Structures are given as structure tokens and as C-alpha cells.
Amino acid sequence: MELHEFTVSEAAATVRRREVSSTDLVRALLARMEALEPALGAMLHWDAEAALAEARARDAEPPIGPLHGVPIALKDNLSVKGQFCSCASRILQGYRAPYDATVVEKLRQAGAVLLGRTNMDEFAMGSSTESSVICPTRNPWDFERTPGGSSGGSAAAVAARESFAALGSDTGGSIRQPAAFCGCVGLKPTYGRVSRYGLVAFASSLDQIGPLARDAQDAARILHAISGPDPRDSTSLPDAPPDFVAALGRGIRRLKLGLPREYFSGGMDADVEQAVRAAVRVLEGLGAEAVEISLPHTEHAVAAYYVLATAEASANLARFDGVRYGRRAENPADPLEMYGRTRAEGFGAEVKRRIILGTYVLSSGYHDAYYLHAQKVRTLIRRDFRQAFERCDVLLTPTTPSPAFKLGEKIQDPLQMYLADIFTIAANLAGVCALSLTCGFVEREKKLPVGLQIIGPWMGEETLFRVAGAYEQASAWHKEAPLG
Amino acid sequence: MNYEAVIGLEVHVQLRTRTKMFCGCENEFGAAPNTRTCPVCLGLPGALPTPNHAAIHLVALTGLMLGCEIAPRCKFDRKSYFYPDMPKNYQISQYDLPTCRGGGLEIMRESYPKDAQKKVVAGRYIRLVRIHLEEDVAKSFHFETASGIDFNRAGTPLMEIVTMPDLRSPEEAFAFLSTLKLVLLYGGVSDADMEKGQLRCDCNVSVRPVGQEELGTKVEIKNMNSISGVRRALAYEIERQTEMLRGGGRLTQETRRWDEAAGATFAMRGKEMAHDYRYFPEPDLLPVDTAAWLDDVRRRVPELPLARKRRFVEMLKVSDSNAGVLVADCALADWFEKAVKDVTNTQGVANLVVNDLLRELGAAGKGVTESPVAPEALGALVALTDAGRISSSQAKEVFVEMFRTGRAAAEIVTERGLEQVSDAGAIGKLCDEVLEGNAPIVVQIRAGNAKAVGNLVGQVMKLSKGKANPAMVNAVLHRKLGL
Numbered sequence: 005m006e007l008h009e010f011t012v013s014e015a016a017a018t019v020r021r022r023e024v025s026s027t028d029l030v031r032a033l034l035a036r037m038e039a040l041e042p043a044l045g046a047m048l049h050w051d052a053e054a055a056l057a058e059a060r061a062r063d064a065e066p067p068i069g070p071l072h073g074v075p076i077a078l079k080d081n082l083s084v085k086g087q088f089c090s091c092a093s094r095i096l097q098g099y100r101a102p103y104d105a106t107v108v109e110k111l112r113q114a115g116a117v118l119l120g121r122t123n124m125d126e127f128a129m130g131s132s133t134e135s136s137v138i139c140p141t142r143n144p145w146d147f148e149r150t151p152g153g154s155s156g157g158s159a160a161a162v163a164a165r166e167s168f169a170a171l172g173s174d175t176g177g178s179i180r181q182p183a184a185f186c187g188c189v190g191l192k193p194t195y196g197r198v199s200r201y202g203l204v205a206f207a208s209s210l211d212q213i214g215p216l217a218r219d220a221q222d223a224a225r226i227l228h229a230i231s232g233p234d235p236r237d238s239t240s241l242p243d244a245p246p247d248f249v250a251a252l253g254r255g256i257r258r259l260k261l262g263l264p265r266e267y268f269s270g271g272m273d274a275d276v277e278q279a280v281r282a283a284v285r286v287l288e289g290l291g292a293e294a295v296e297i298s299l300p301h302t303e304h305a306v307a308a309y310y311v312l313a314t315a316e317a318s319a320n321l322a323r324f325d326g327v328r329y330g331r332r333a334e335n336p337a338d339p340l341e342m343y344g345r346t347r348a349e350g351f352g353a354e355v356k357r358r359i360i361l362g363t364y365v366l367s368s369g370y371h372d373a374y375y376l377h378a379q380k381v382r383t384l385i386r387r388d389f390r391q392a393f394e395r396c397d398v399l400l401t402p403t404t405p406s407p408a409f410k411l412g413e414k415i416q417d418p419l420q421m422y423l424a425d426i427f428t429i430a431a432n433l434a435g436v437c438a439l440s441l442t443c444g445f446v447e448r449e450k451k452l453p454v455g456l457q458i459i460g461p462w463m464g465e466e467t468l469f470r471v472a473g474a475y476e477q478a479s480a481w482h483k484e485a486p487l488g
Numbered sequence: 489m490n491y492e493a494v495i496g497l498e499v500h501v502q503l504r505t506r507t508k509m510f511c512g513c514e515n516e517f518g519a520a521p522n523t524r525t526c527p528v529c530l531g532l533p534g535a536l537p538t539p540n541h542a543a544i545h546l547v548a549l550t551g552l553m554l555g556c557e558i559a560p561r562c563k564f565d566r567k568s569y570f571y572p573d574m575p576k577n578y579q580i581s582q583y584d585l586p587t588c589r590g591g592g593l594e595i596m597r598e599s600y601p602k603d604a605q606k607k608v609v610a611g612r613y614i615r616l617v618r619i620h621l622e623e624d625v626a627k628s629f630h631f632e633t634a635s636g637i638d639f640n641r642a643g644t645p646l647m648e649i650v651t652m653p654d655l656r657s658p659e660e661a662f663a664f665l666s667t668l669k670l671v672l673l674y675g676g677v678s679d680a681d682m683e684k685g686q687l688r689c690d691c692n693v694s695v696r697p698v699g700q701e702e703l704g705t706k707v708e709i710k711n712m713n714s715i716s717g718v719r720r721a722l723a724y725e726i727e728r729q730t731e732m733l734r735g736g737g738r739l740t741q742e743t744r745r746w747d748e749a750a751g752a753t754f755a756m757r758g759k760e761m762a763h764d765y766r767y768f769p770e771p772d773l774l775p776v777d778t779a780a781w782l783d784d785v786r787r788r789v790p791e792l793p794l795a796r797k798r799r800f801v802e803m804l805k806v807s808d809s810n811a812g813v814l815v816a817d818c819a820l821a822d823w824f825e826k827a828v829k830d831v832t833n834t835q836g837v838a839n840l841v842v843n844d845l846l847r848e849l850g851a852a853g854k855g856v857t858e859s860p861v862a863p864e865a866l867g868a869l870v871a872l873t874d875a876g877r878i879s880s881s882q883a884k885e886v887f888v889e890m891f892r893t894g895r896a897a898a899e900i901v902t903e904r905g906l907e908q909v910s911d912a913g914a915i916g917k918l919c920d921e922v923l924e925g926n927a928p929i930v931v932q933i934r935a936g937n938a939k940a941v942g943n944l945v946g947q948v949m950k951l952s953k954g955k956a957n958p959a960m961v962n963a964v965l966h967r968k969l970g971l
């Protein structure tokens with residue numbers, strides 16, 4: 005087995021046993037990146053020397069944490085002191101963060117080595133990584149297809165074995181949808197489980213940082229390392245992380261699995277539905293019980309999401325004005341012109357579209373009809389989930405209605421692109437946790453992975469891992485690799 | 489036709505906290521530019537605000553001092569507009585759930601400008617609409633070819649107090665601000681120095697014919713940097729609006745900028761004022777429940793200047809005007825209270841403090857906390873006069889010496905031999921001497937000119953080199969003259 009094929013757990017164990025060094029691991033992954041990157045486009049930038057220096061430092065000391073010496077890639081919207089943080093946007097050209105995000109601090113405390121920065125949709129706005137101004141990322145299973153988005157670079161890098169795992173961010177499905185498209189495990193934690201301090205905000209009330217990994221165990225290890233209360237994020241929750249890894253083997257006897265009627269009412273590819281239903285039968289075979297439930301306000305989720313997320317984004321992205329950092333338009337006549345030109349030149353089309361939409365829904369005269377209305381829908385969706393979790397332990401849905409779509413297929417049609425997140429958005433609106441794992445493959449031109457979404461209640465990640473752990477015990481989909 | 493002005497104020501107050509509103513940077517005036525900044529107050533990508541609870545408590549304290557209703561739950565909102573001084577291009581503020589609502593402030597008579605004391609309307613109570621908390625913006629500096637921004641002030645806690653349109657004259661606005669400033673100082677809420685920008689005031693002013701219920705067209709005026717500047721700006725603006733209406737003109741609702749040098753207001757360009765702030769709840773901050781700590785804050789509410797003044801007048805028998813002077817400076821009033829602690833003649837202490845202490849402090853350019861005379865020492869001086877050991881005019885003399893040298897009153901009195909003669913025998917002898925030498929005056933007195941006794945008292949005092957107890961001299965002379 006080659007070094008780049010390790011999981012996080014294997015890599016951590018071999019480094020701990022001193023069978024390989026962290027430096028060996030970093031070298032192996034750098035070589036993999038050198039070989040694949042020109043075609044794949046999963047990484048935006050990496051500093052080989054810095055990563056090797058970190059690895060050598062880990063090799064020179066006794067293990068400081070459970071991820072000691074394990075290289076991990078980061079989405080390019082996380083702040084690392086001294087590193088570029090472009091969010092795949094022209095407007096942050098040249099900006100280096102002067103501080104570490106809380107998750108970065110925590111990864112370092114766990115002993116991890118920061119490997120490089122993954123590609124993404126500009127400011128995490130998109131579902132295909134095509135809105136990255138640098139380059140699109142390709143799907144390792146089929147280079148003609150997108151890896152999903154916005155954490156497409158993270159998912160592709162993990163699937164292509166360029167990194168053992170990566171962090172992404174999920175505002176409406178941005179971890180789970182690319183995980184499904186690339187055949188990874190992707191977890192959006194409960195809102196408040198992981199500190200957002202240092203994550204460049206898209207929609208503050210929806211954003212969560214989470215892991216993309218090869219299997220559930222790796223995701224559990226990384227979640228454990230990055231979660232917990234943070235005094236720098238007022239919205240972080242006080243709970244210390246429980247032992248997520250232990251939950252993996254706890255079994256699922258008598259667990260109630262809810263199948264939301266609204267998610268299975270047509271609109272998804274037949275073979276995708278088949279794969280999901282087969283996974284449900286596997287779980288039933290392990291002692292769980294499937295029941296049909298209803299999330300009656302599901303059909304309003306996408307609309308409410310695009311009002312709330314864009315409203316928050318319009319304020320969050322107002323700070324990119326050329327005054328203090330990043331790109332600034334040349335020779336503006338006055339501040340107003342500087343703002344206008346800096347932002348016109350610096351933002352891509354999708355980001356502009358969302359800023360304009362968000363500004364509109366908050367404008368006086370429209371605020372109540374859009375923003376306030378969407379808040380009410382959000383309350384109803386939250387209630388849907390609360391009621392569902394009174395009846396069952398987790399909900400099972402497909403992560404996406406179809407497998408990875410083709411590059412260019414939806415980029416000209418924003419509405420179609422928005423609908424790619426139709427199954428993932430509600431979890432963000434409700435603030436609950438959700439995980440996507442591979443539950444089969446379907447044939448298109450190439451073989452493509454299908455994602456099963458497991459949605460858990462607030463702070464219910466342990467239950468997600470029980471289900472994911474049990475499923476991976478009973479299946480081998482997660483062991484499949486693209487690119488040979 | 490006669491017109492009256494209707495004025496409402498929006499007062500911004502910088503809070504006296506150790507750190508800024510949403511980050512750990514020091515809240516400090518006068519540090520070198522951009523040395524009190526961090527990712528949060530610079531609005532760097534990814535940085536998040538965390539609330540400074542001390543600032544929220546100060547707003548609640550202000551609300552309690554001003555009789556406001558404190559919201560059981562308040563929250564923060566984002567107010568969006570583009571401005572180079574505003575790092576995030578939105579300001580974290582409070583929109584529909586401010587910390588305080590209602591309340592009001594009774595204007596103190598002493599707060600009116602000196603030259604307008606005759607215009608004072610007693611007991612004017614100005615109602616408040618609300619008090620809320622927000623973050624301050626940075627400060628721009630414009631150089632020849634470029635501009636610079638100092639972000640030290642960015643993100644410092646700023647409290648906004650909004651009044652009802654209850655004020656009717658520039659003098660009243662002046663007085664309201666002066667009383668308010670005093671209350672803020674009493675609460676330790678702010679240093680409230682308008683020249684340092686710690687207190688800033690925008691005015692909404694309109695005029696209407698006397699007797700008309702309906703309000704006139706409202707004009708907002710900005711950029712006054714002293715309380716007297718507010719008075720001047722309002723006077724100018726009321727005059728301008730009245731003239732305009734008298735001349736048959738129409739006023740437009742607008743924002744005008746006060747130019748202190750020109751002594752006039754000027755309309756601001758439209759794009760500087762036409763904002764749609766697009767408020768929405770700040771998703772990075774949770775709502776704040778006030779009940780958990782409100783009782784602690786309640787215990788911090790001090791006795792307010794007006795109540796203190798009433799206590800000085802009623803309990804300590806201090807004259808109204810002296811009491812007004814004393815409470816106008818919290819430290820001075822504190823000093824006074826220490827001085828009268830073991831003294832019965834509280835009025836005498838008040839006189840010495842208001843006349844002599846303040847005169848000497850003024851001449852020496854010192855504040856009351858730097859007084860070389862301790863309050864207890866002044867109390868001891870007044871005790872000497874009360875015991876009849878020195879006269880009150882001697883007390884003034886002794887006080888000057890105390891202030892100069894820092895020595896105790898008794899020491900100076902003994903050293904200078906100032907002690908009064910209160911020995912009846914000695915005074916009797918002096919009186920006899922004077923009566924003998926002033927037979928014509930004695931005749932006048934006996935003939936019914938009782939006033940002439942004063943002349944004799946003066947002579948006895950002179951003979952005693954001022955040491956005789958004047959009250960005793962007066963009594964002895966009366967007895968000897970059979971009056």
C-alpha cells in the first residue's frame with residue numbers, strides 16, 4: 005500500500021509507531037499533488053517547504069495529539085496566520101491572514117500538519133467549484149464532471165488521495181454535496197459545534213466548518229479535534245466534544261430511521277433512489293427500524309435559504325472595499341468610485357448576483373415580504389425537524405437528486421444550480437447536523453458515487469457516527485478509489 | 489406671527505470601559521494611530537464579535553439613572569452603509585430591541601448658560617425615546633494627496649440617547665446636555681467631554697407658529713463639538729428657519745452641517761444622507777438577557793445631582809446657589825461631604841468651599857482632588873469659628889494660609905496670635921476704655937441713636953487688634969449702655 009492511500013487513522017497510527025515519518029507522508033502527498041494537480045485543480049495553493057518544516061517539527065517531538073504528524077488540507081476560506089486566504093476570489097488577491105482560525109489552532113494542538121489550500125466556489129457561493137476565479141476543479145471519478153461545491157477542492161483532493169482529509173465549510177450543502185459527488189464522507193456539524201472564528205463568512209447563521217474524509221472514522225477523529233466551545237465565537241455551544249470514534253462501533257439496534265416523504269416524492273434519478281433504498285435495507289438488516297415521516301415545509305426551504313443566505317452575505321461581503329486589504333481599484337476619484345470599481349472588478353458574477361439579491365431582500369419596502377417571511381419559514385422548518393426527531397433518531401435522504409453533473413452543465417442556469425442543494429439546505433436552516441457517505445455507484449459515462457445523507461438532531465453527531473460506522477462495517481463502497 | 493422651536497436630540501456617548509465593544513483591544517483616547525487594533529475591530533475576513541458585557545451594563549446603568557424601562561432581552565442588529573471609517577461597512581447597533589426605552593431627565597437650573605439664567609423655566613422634564621448601544625467608527629485624517637484612517641476608535645462602545653422633541657430653545661438644549669453630562673459623570677458612565685468627542689450631539693429642529701399642534705419641517709444638524717456650539721447652531725438654525733417661513737419660503741427636510749468658524753449651517757450633499765440601512769439581526773451575536781445581572785447594576789445607581797442638591801439644601805442647610813455649585817462637580821460635592829462630616833456649621837463649610845476653596849483652586853489651576861487642604865482640615869477650621877475662637881473673617885485669612893502651606897488651622901491661629909479674646913473681664917476693660925474716650929457718641933446713643941453702637945464696637949475691635957469676640961463686645965457695650 006502506498007503512503008498516499010492511508011486513511012487519517014492509518015496515517016496517525018503509523019506515525020505514532022514511528023513506522024513512517026510525518027515528513028514521508030507530506031512528501032508522498034506532495035508528489036501526488038504534483039502528478040495530479042495540473043489536471044485536477046483541487047488545490048489553490050500550497051507551500052511545500054512550510055508543510056515539510058511543520059512535518060519535521062512533528063517528527064522531532066513526541067506525539068502532542070491524536071492527529072500527530074497527519075497532513076490535512078484546508079479550504080481556502082479559513083484563516084491561517086501568514087498564509088493567503090483568497091476564497092477563490094480576485095478581491096482577496098494578495099491578502100494574507102494575520103491570525104489563525106480557531107479550527108486551525110485546534111488542528112495544530114492535535115498535532116496535524118497543514119498541507120495546502122483547496123479550491124472552492126468564490127466565497128463558497130456555488131455548487132460546482134466552477135465559480136472559483138482561478139480554475140474549476142474536476143471530479144476525480146470523471147474529469148468531465150464537477151466535484152460539486154462549494155468545498156469541491158476539498159472533496160476532490162480527499163477522493164484523489166492528495167490529502168488524507170480536508171476541512172470544508174457548509175452553508176447549504178457545501179460539504180455534503182461535494183462529498184457525495186466525489187465519494188467521500190462529509191459532515192456538517194450542528195450549528196455551534198465548531199467555532200466559526202477565522203472562517204470567512206458567507207451566511208453567518210448557516211455556516212459551519214466540517215471534515216471531508218475517506219471514512220466515518222476519519223471524520224469522527226477530525227470533528228473531535230476541531231469542535232468545542234470558543235470564547236471568540238458567541239454562537240459556539242458550550243458542550244465539550246464526546247468520544248465520536250467510540251460511537252462508530254456502538255451499533256444501531258432499535259434505532260429509528262426516518263424517511264421524509266417529501267424527499268422521496270420523485271425528482272431524483274431512479275438509480276440514485278435505488279442505491280439509497282438499498283442502504284436503508286442494509287441498516288434495517290443491522291437492527292434499525294425505518295419509518296416514513298414528514299417534513300411538511302421542505303418545499304419552501306430553497307427559497308427561504310436563498311433569501312436569508314444572500315441577505316447575510318450582502319452584509320458580510322460589504323467589508324471587501326479595497327480600503328484595508330486585498331485588491332483595490334487603481335486611481336479612484338473618490339471613496340465611492342473606489343468601492344464601485346474595486347467590487348465590480350474583484351467579485352465574480354455569482355457573488356455579485358447574491359450580493360444584489362441580498363441587498364434587495366433587505367431593502368426598505370421589501371424587507372418584510374422577503375427577509376421576514378423567510379425567517380418565518382425557517383422557524384417552521386426548525387419545527388418540522390423538532391417534531392421529526394421526537395419520532396426518530398436520524399433521518400435518511402439522498403444527499404443529491406443526481407450524481408455529479410458535467411462541467412458547464414448548470415453554470416449558465418443559476419436556478420438549476422441552486423436546486424442541486426435541494427436535499428441539503430434544510431439541515432442548515434434548522435441548524436441540525438448531517439453527514440453524507442457513499443452508498444453505491446451509478447453508471448453514467450463513467451461510474452459515479454451516490455451519497456446517502458444521514459441527518460441527526462441538534463448535537464446528535466454521535467448518533468450520525470453510530471449509523472455511519474454500522475453502515476461502513478456492512479459495506480465496502482467507501483473503499484473504492486478513483487484514478488486507480 | 490410668532491414662531492416656536494421644537495428640538496429633539498440624538499446624543500452619542502463614548503462609554504468608559506477598559507476594552508472595546510466587541511474585541512479585547514484597549515478603549516483608550518490618544519494612543520498612537522492604529523496601535524489599538526485587532527482582526528475583529530479591523531473587520532478582517534473571518535473575525536467575529538464578542539460582546540463586552542461591561543458596556544451593556546453601563547447602558548443599563550444609564551437607563552436606570554434616567555428612569556428608563558430596561559428591556560428584559562435586548563439584541564444587536566447590523567446597520568449597513570459604506571463608509572471608509574467603518575471597517576465592516578456595517579455597524580453593529582440595536583434596532584428594534586434597544587437596551588432602554590422611555591425615561592427622562594429634569595433639567596437643573598444651574599445647567600442653563602450663565603447669561604440665560606433669567607430664561608430658566610423651573611422643573612423642565614425632557615422625555616427620552618430610547619437608549620441603545622453600538623460600536624463607534626474609526627477616524628479619518630485628510631492629508632495633501634491622501635487620506636489616512638486611525639482605527640483605534642473603531643469598535644469602541646458608543647451609547648446613543650434619543651430624546652423626544654421636548655426642548656423649546658437653544659438654551660434649554662444647552663441646559664439639558666449639561667445636566668445629562670453631569671448625570672453621566674456621576675454614574676461613571678463616560679468622561680463625557682464634548683471637545684474630545686466623548687459626547688456628540690445631533691439635533692433635530694423645526695419651527696412652527698406658536699399655538700400650532702402640527703410639527704414643522706424637521707432639519708437635522710450635525711458637527712457641533714461643544715455644548716455651547718450646540719446652542720449657537722440651534723440659535724442660527726431657528727433664526728434661519730423662522731426667517732424662511734416669514735419670507736413665505738418653504739423648508740426642506742434635510743441634514744445640515746454646522747460650521748463653527750462661519751457660524752452657520754450648510755446643507756449636506758444628498759448622497760451623504762440618503763441611506764437605506766437595511767437593518768437585520770446580527771447573526772454573530774446572541775440576544776442578551778438583562779434580568780440575570782440587572783439587580784447588580786441597580787446597586788450601582790448613584791444619588792443623582794438633583795437629588796443631592798435637594799439633600800444639601802434640606803438636610804445640610806446649604807443655600808440653593810451654594811448647593812448648585814457644589815453638586816455641579818461630583819468630586820467637589822464629595823469633598824464637601826467629607827468636610828462637613830463632624831461639623832455642625834455646614835453652611836459655614838459650604839461658604840468656605842464655594843468662595844474660598846474654589847477661588848484658591850482656580851488661581852492655582854488645580855482640581856479639587858489636588859487641593860492642598862484636606863476636607864477634614866477645613867472642617868477643623870470651621871469648628872474653630874464655631875467655638876468662637878476666631879472670627880469668620882479671620883477664618884478666611886487662615887484658610888488662605890492653610891492653602892498656601894498645607895498646615896493645620898489651629899497651628900496658624902496660635903502662631904499668628906489670632907485667637908479671639910472671649911474673656912469677659914478683658915473685654916469689659918476694653919469697652920470701658922472706649923466709652924470713656926467717646927463721650928459725644930455715648931450721648932448720641934443715649935439720645936436714641938442706637939446704630940451708633942456699631943461705631944463703638946468697631947473701636948473696641950480695633951483696640952483689641954481684631955482679637956476680641958465681636959459678639960461679646962456688642963453684648964457688653966449694650967449692657968454697659970443700658971440698652
Ligand SMILES: [Zn+2]
Nearest residue numbers: 511513526529
Ligand atoms: Zn480590536
